[in-house]
Amino acid sequence: MDAGADRPTPTPASEAVQGVLDTVRRLVGEGGCAWHAAQTHESLAPFLIEETSEFIDAIERELPPEEIRGELGDVLYQVLFHAVLAEQRGEGYDLASVARSLNEKLIARHPHVFGDRGYMSVEELNAEWEQLKEDAAGEERGSRAPLEGIPAGMPTLARAAKVVERLKRAKLVDPSAAERSAEDPLSAAIGPAEAAMAEVGIGDAMLALVIRANAAGVDPDRALRLATNRLAARVAVNDG
Known part of the structure; x- marks a missing residue:
């Protein structure tokens, strides 16, 4: 029996995402919400940390799915907010370009799924990912320090x-x-x-x-x- 036979069919998300994206654009744009219009990436950073923490807390407390869904929605709101700020202030990216770049990176970082590499163990994947990061940055193989890329601002x-x-x-x-x-x-x-x-x-x-x-x-x-x-x-x- 197919292990995925009982799984629900994923719902197309494009219409729903477009709807909430339009809502955030209205909030941030001219004639929208004064508080939203006054925000910057820097001023929003604490909210992203807070909403992410609340989402993690909901998972760890094993809250009902609808509550976890709500907390994840708050995290998505922060992502949309940052994307719309960049879009409306001409910073060179928007939600569409963020999504495209993410999709390209995911495919490039998983040649064992989207390419012809075949099955790879977790240990092999860890080594592969470091090499792929070097290739993407145009760096020489083995040149990345072990701690490179760890944000200093992490908790x-x-x-x-x-x-x-x-x-x-x-x-x-x-x-x-x-x-x-x-x-x-x-x-x-x-x-x-x-x-x-x-x-x-x-x-x-x-x-x-x-x-x-x-x-x-x-x-x-x-x-x-x-x-x-x-x-x-x-x-x-x-x-x-």
């Missing part, structure tokens, strides 16, 4: 996780290693016990550190940000 914990994952892929750190030397930049942060900790235990340990930071008058976000920077700098020196 601190998310950035720390991204840095560790990138370094792990590059085989510059091994978070799962049980035995560590004093020279290992991760030795003070990850011991043998942590490797086996469940999600709840890790969360409790992180919260305990936040409580400890509060007692010491330390900003935990800044502390983690600086520690991530130190790790990145040490690995860069050792790799060089």
Whole structure:
């Protein structure tokens, strides 16, 4: 039996997307909403973060599908808002060009789906994607640093996780290693016990550190940000 036989048929989205795009254009345009007209990409950035966080929260709380749909709609609104601002202010792109560029990139980054590469494992895909990024940027193969492209403005914990994952892929750190030397930049942060900790235990340990930071008058976000920077700098020196 076809595994997809019971799946609902996707609804064409072009008409619905065009409708909400026209609504946002009306809000931003002349004679529309004064608040919308006053916004910039910079002023909207906090709203994009907030709406994305609310969408993630809805998923994690396993809210009903209609509520998750509403939160995802709020994220889409932010995407449309930025696209319409760029369109109406002559910044060189609009929703159509954003969608075209995205589609081209997705197809180019997945030759195993849209080309003739055939099946690839997750490990092979990670290596392939880095090479494809280099090709797209006109860079020499192997020239991209492991941490290149990680936004400095990412939330601190998310950035720390991204840095560790990138370094792990590059085989510059091994978070799962049980035995560590004093020279290992991760030795003070990850011991043998942590490797086996469940999600709840890790969360409790992180919260305990936040409580400890509060007692010491330390900003935990800044502390983690600086520690991530130190790790990145040490690995860069050792790799060089």
